[in-house]
Amino acid sequence: xxxxxxxxxxxxxxxxxxxxxxxxxxxxxxxxxxxxxxxxxxxxxxxxxxxxxxxxxxxxxxxxxxxxxxxxxxxxxxxxxxxxxxxxxxxxxxxxxxxxxxxxxxxxxxxxxxxxxxxxxxxxxxxxxxxxxxxxxxxxxxxxxxxxxxxxxxxxxxxxxxxxxxxxxxxxxxxxxxxxxxxxxxxxxxxxxxxxxxxxxxxxxxxxxxxxxxxxxxxxxxxxxxxxxxxxxxxxxxxxxxxxxxxxxxxxxxxxxxxxxxxxxxxxxxxxxxxxx
Amino acid sequence: xxxxxxxxxxxxxxxxxxxxxxxxxxxxxxxxxxxxxxxxxxxxxxxxxxxxxxxxxxxxxxxxxxxxxxxxxxxxxxxxxxxxxxxxxxxxxxxxxxxxxxxxxxxxxxxxxxxxxxxxxxxxxxxxxxxxxxxxxxxxxxxxxxxxxxxxxxxxxxxxxxxxxxxxxxxxxxxxxxxxxxxxxxxxxxxxxxxxxxxxxxxxxxxxxxxxxxxxxxxxxxxxxxxxxxxxxxxxxxxxxxxxxxxxxxxxxxxxxxxxxxxxxxxxxxxxxxxxxxxxxxxxxxxxxxxxxxxxxxxxxxxxxxxxxxxxxxxxxxxxxxxxxxxxxxxx
Numbered sequence: 224x225x226x227x228x229x230x231x232x233x234x235x236x237x238x239x240x241x242x243x244x245x246x247x248x249x250x251x252x253x254x255x256x257x258x259x260x261x262x263x264x265x266x267x268x269x270x271x272x273x274x275x276x277x278x279x280x281x282x283x284x285x286x287x288x289x290x291x292x293x294x295x296x297x298x299x300x301x302x303x304x305x306x307x308x309x310x311x312x313x314x315x316x317x318x319x320x321x322x323x324x325x326x327x328x329x330x331x332x333x334x335x336x337x338x339x340x341x342x343x344x345x346x347x348x349x350x351x352x353x354x355x356x357x358x359x360x361x362x363x364x365x366x367x368x369x370x371x372x373x374x375x376x377x378x379x380x381x382x383x384x385x386x387x388x389x390x391x392x393x394x395x396x397x398x399x400x401x402x403x404x405x406x407x408x409x410x411x412x413x414x415x416x417x418x419x420x421x422x423x424x425x426x427x428x429x430x431x432x433x434x435x436x437x438x439x440x441x442x443x444x445x446x447x448x449x450x451x452x453x454x455x456x457x458x459x460x461x462x463x464x465x466x467x468x469x470x471x472x473x474x475x476x477x478x479x480x481x482x483x484x485x486x487x488x489x490x491x492x493x494x495x496x497x498x499x500x
Numbered sequence: 501x502x503x504x505x506x507x508x509x510x511x512x513x514x515x516x517x518x519x520x521x522x523x524x525x526x527x528x529x530x531x532x533x534x535x536x537x538x539x540x541x542x543x544x545x546x547x548x549x550x551x552x553x554x555x556x557x558x559x560x561x562x563x564x565x566x567x568x569x570x571x572x573x574x575x576x577x578x579x580x581x582x583x584x585x586x587x588x589x590x591x592x593x594x595x596x597x598x599x600x601x602x603x604x605x606x607x608x609x610x611x612x613x614x615x616x617x618x619x620x621x622x623x624x625x626x627x628x629x630x631x632x633x634x635x636x637x638x639x640x641x642x643x644x645x646x647x648x649x650x651x652x653x654x655x656x657x658x659x660x661x662x663x664x665x666x667x668x669x670x671x672x673x674x675x676x677x678x679x680x681x682x683x684x685x686x687x688x689x690x691x692x693x694x695x696x697x698x699x700x701x702x703x704x705x706x707x708x709x710x711x712x713x714x715x716x717x718x719x720x721x722x723x724x725x726x727x728x729x730x731x732x733x734x735x736x737x738x739x740x741x742x743x744x745x746x747x748x749x750x751x752x753x754x755x756x757x758x759x760x761x762x763x764x765x766x767x768x769x770x771x772x773x774x775x776x777x778x779x780x781x782x783x784x785x786x787x788x789x790x791x792x793x794x795x796x797x798x799x800x801x802x803x804x805x806x807x808x809x810x811x812x813x814x815x816x817x818x819x820x821x822x823x824x825x826x827x828x829x830x831x832x
Contacts, residue, residue, distance in 0.1 A: 232512065234716060239520045241557075248554070257551035265558040272561050276715070279708050281516070285508045314720040318553055323524050324531025325538075327547045334544060337733065433551035434733065435764055435772055 231283040233312055238277040240319045245270035247323070256327035258432040259493050329490045330427050332412045332453040335438045366495060374399075379463075381407035386492040387428050390439045393463070397474040400463045405476055408458040408484055411451050412440060420445050424459055424476070429491045439492065442468070442475045449481070456484040541734055549730035553723065555765065556606040560715065560722060563607020568711035570614040572703050579619045587623070591669040594620075594627030595662060603632035605766055605793055609802040610718045616679050623673035626815065630665035633766040634658070634793040643770040643789065653786065656830065661790045664819075664826045668794075671818050680811040721805045725798030729763040732797075736761075748781050748831075752824060755784040759792030766793035787827040795819050 245266050248254040254263055369385050373392060379400070381389055386407075393400050409424040417423070425440035443459055451457065461476040584590045603611065611632075612625040633639070635658050643654040698706070755773075764772060773788045795816060803812045 232516065234712060235512075236516050236519050236523075237716075238712070239516055240523060243520060243524065245554075254554070257547070257554050262555065266554055269558040269561055276708070276712050277516075279705070280712055281509055281513055283709065284512045285505060311716075311720050314723050315716065318550060318723055318726075319523070320527045320530075321546050322550050323527035324534075325543055325546050326531075327550070328540070328543045330544070330547075333541070334734070337736070430772075431765055432555040434548050434555075434730065434762070435769070437772065 228284055230308070231280060235277055235280040235284060237312070237315055237319070238273050238280055240316075242270050242273035242277055244319055244322050245273065253327055255489065255491075256329065256433070259429045261493065262431060329486060330433060330436055331410060332425075334436070335412045335425055335427075335440075336414075338436075338438050377404060378460075379403055379405040381405065383426075383489065383492050385495065386426060387439060388495050390441065393441070393474050397463075397465045397472055400474055401465050403463050404460070405463055406458070406460045407441065407476075408456065408487075409440070410486075410490075411453050411455045411457060412438075413453055417442075418444075419448050421475075422449075422451070424457070427491050429493055436491070442466070442473060443478050444475050445478045449478075451483075456486050456490075457481050458484050545730050545734045548733055549727050552726040552729060552763070556604075556722060556726065559604040559606040559765075560610075560718065561607075561711075563603070563610045564711045564714040564718065565707075566607070567610040567614040567714045568707040568709075570611065570618060571710045572707040574618060576619045579615075583620060583624060587621075587673055588670070590621060590624045591627050591666065591673060594624035594669060595631045595665050598628040598631030598665070599635040599662065601628070601632050601636070603636070605633035605796070605799055606722065608632050609721075609799060609806060610714050613681075613806045614714075616681060619679075621673070622676050622678070622680050623669045626672050627665055627669035630668060630794045630819070631662060634661045634665070634790070639766050639770070639793070645770075647770070647774055653782075653789070656786055657789045660786065660826050660830060661794075664790060664822050665794070667826070668815075668818050668822050671822070672815065675814065676811060680807045682806060682808055717805070718802060721802040722798065725763060725796075725801045728801075729761065729797055732761045748783055748828075751780040751784040752787045752827065755780055755788040756791045756820065756824065759788045760796050762792075763796040763798040764792060769793070783827055783831060786830065787823060790827060791819070791823045794823065 248257070249263070249267060249270070254260070254266060258266070366388075370388060370392075373379060373385075373389055379389065407424060409426045412423040412425040414423055421442060421444045423440035424443050425438050427436040428439050429436050443461065458481065459476065459478055460480040461478040463474050464477055465472060466475040467473070584593060608629050612620075612629045615628070616622060616625045640654050640658060643657055644651055647653040759769070762769075762772070769792050770789060773785050773792075800812065800816060803815070807815075
C-alpha cells in the first residue's frame with residue numbers, strides 16, 4: 224500500500240522554498256545586494272537544480288510499501304530522535320524565513336569600522352587596476368581608454384565601473400593627481416583620529432559576496448565642519464591635494480561643492496574585469 | 501495502482517505548493533511586524549549570513565551531486581583497485597588528485613565523507629581535502645591578480661600548501677588507521693546488490709535521491725557555520741585582533757585566526773588577504789592564504805558532523821601547527 228512519509232514531504236517543501244527563494248532574489252534584483260552580479264549565473268542554475276530536486280523528491284513522498292528502492296539511504300543516514308530531527312529542519316528553515324522576511328541591508332559605516340582602519344590600506348587597491356582575463360564586464364580598449372582619460376581629463380569622474388581602478392591609481396601615486404578636479408559619490412564614514420573637518424567618503428568593493436566586502440575610501444576635507452551624519456550618501460566635487468596621514472602620503476580632496484544623495488540602488492563597486500579578445 | 505500513484509503525486513505537489521506559499525506569505529508578514537524591533541546590526545548580520553549561503557549553495561550542490569555519484573556508481577572494489585597499497589604513495593596520490601580536482605571547500609566535506617565510507621583510507625581523504633580547495637586554477641588566478649600580478653605569492657601559496665598538505669596527511673596516517681567516522685555509514689552489503697541488479701536509470705535516480713539527503717545532512721552545518729562567520733564579522737572588529745600581536749609570530753597567529761573565523765571562499769580570500777599587506781608581514785599573509793582553504797570554522801562544523809570530535813580536533817591542531825611551522829620556515 225501507499226503511505227505518506229512526512230519527512231520526505233518536509234524535504235520537498237524545503238527544496239521548493241529554496242528554489243523559490245533563489246527565483247525571488249533574481250526577480251526582485253535583491254541578489255545584487257548579496258553577491259557580485261558576475262556570479263549570478265551560478266545562483267540561477269542553483270534555482271533550476273532546486274526545482275529539479277523538488278520534482279524528484281515529490282516521488283518519494285508516497286512510497287509504495289512493497290518496493291523499497293532506496294534502502295541504502297535509509298541505512299546510511301541517521302536515525303535520530305524526533306526532537307533532533309525537528310531541530311535539524313528548523314535550522315534549514317531559518318535562512319529561508321529570514322531570507323523571505325527581511326530585506327537585505329546595505330553595508331554602512333558600522334561595518335566599515337569593523338574592517339579596521341581604511342586609509343593606510345594602500346596595497347589592496349593596487350591590485351584592482353589590473354586586468355582579469357576571463358570575464359567580460361568591459362572590453363580591453365574601453366578599459367584602457369578610460370584609464371588613459373584619468374591622466375588627461377579636466378574633471379576626474381569616479382564612475383562606479385572605474386571606481387576601484389581610479390581609486391587604486393590615486394592611492395598608489397597621489398602626487399600625480401595633485402591639483403586635479405574630482406567628482407565622486409559615496410557614503411560618509413568618520414574614522415577615529417581624523418580631524419572634525421575631515422571624513423572618509425567610502426564605498427564597498429565586493430569580490431564575490433558581501434562577506435568579502437572591503438572598503439575603498441578617499442579622505443575629504445572641508446573648510447567648515449559639514450553637517451553630515453555617518454552613512455549619508457553625498458556627491459562631492461573638489462580638488463585633490465597630497466597630505467601625510469599615519470606616516471603615509473595620501474590624497475585628500477579639498478571639497479568645493481557637495482550635495483546629499485539618496486542611497487543608490489547599486490551601492491557597491493566591483494573589481495574591473497576586462498575581456499581580452 | 502499506478503493511476504492512484506500519479507493522482508497522489510499531483511495532489512502532494514499541490515499540497516507542497518500551498519505550504520510553501522503559506523510559509524512565504526507568513527514570513528513576509530512576520531518580517532514587516534518585527535522589522536522595527538530588530539536591531540540594525542541583526543539585519544546586517546542576516547545580510548552577510550545569507551550572502552555567504554547564496555554564494556556557497558551552488559558549490560554545495562555540486563559537492564552533494566559528486567557525493568551522490570560516488571555513493572551510487574563507485575564501489576569499494578573500484579576504490580581498492582585505484583588506491584595504491586603503499587601508504588605514502590596513497591597520500592601522494594590523494595594530494596595530487598585533490599590538486600587536480602577543482603573543488604571548493606564548501607562542497608568538499610560531503611565528498612570526503614562518501615570517499616571514506618567507501619573505504620578510502622582516512623589519510624588519503626584528508627590529503628585530498630586539503631589540496632582540493634587550495635590548489636586549483638581559479639585560486640591560482642585570483643591570488644596572482646590580488647597581489648598585483650606578482651606570481652611569487654601565488655606560487656608560494658601552492659607550493660607551501662602542497663607540501664604542508666603532504667606533511668599533515670602523513671602525520672594523520674601515523675596516528676589514525678581507521679576511518680574515524682562518527683556513525684558507521686554502512687552500505688557495503690546492500691549496495692552490492694543494487695549495483696548489479698539496477699538499470700542505469702534506476703541508479704541515476706538513486707544518485708539524485710542520495711544527493712538530496714546529502715544536501716539536507718550537510719546543509720544545516722553549512723548554515724550554522726555561515727551564521728557564526730557572519731556573527732564574527734559584525735560583532736568582532738579587526739582592530740581588536742590587532743591587539744594580539746605585531747611581531748611576525750603574533751601577526752601570523754592573528755591572520756590564521758582571521759582565516760579560520762571569516763570562513764571565506766578560497767576563490768575570494770586572496771583579495772582580502774592582500775588588503776592586509778600594509779598591516780601585517782608577508783609571512784602572515786601567506787599563512788592566511790594557505791590556512792584558510794584547508795580548514796575554517798564552517799568546515800570544522802561540517803567535519804564534526806561526520807568524524808569523531810577527537811579526530812577533528814587532532815586534525816585542526818595538526819593543520820594549524822604544520823601550516824604555522826612551514827610558513828615560518830619560509831620567513832618572507
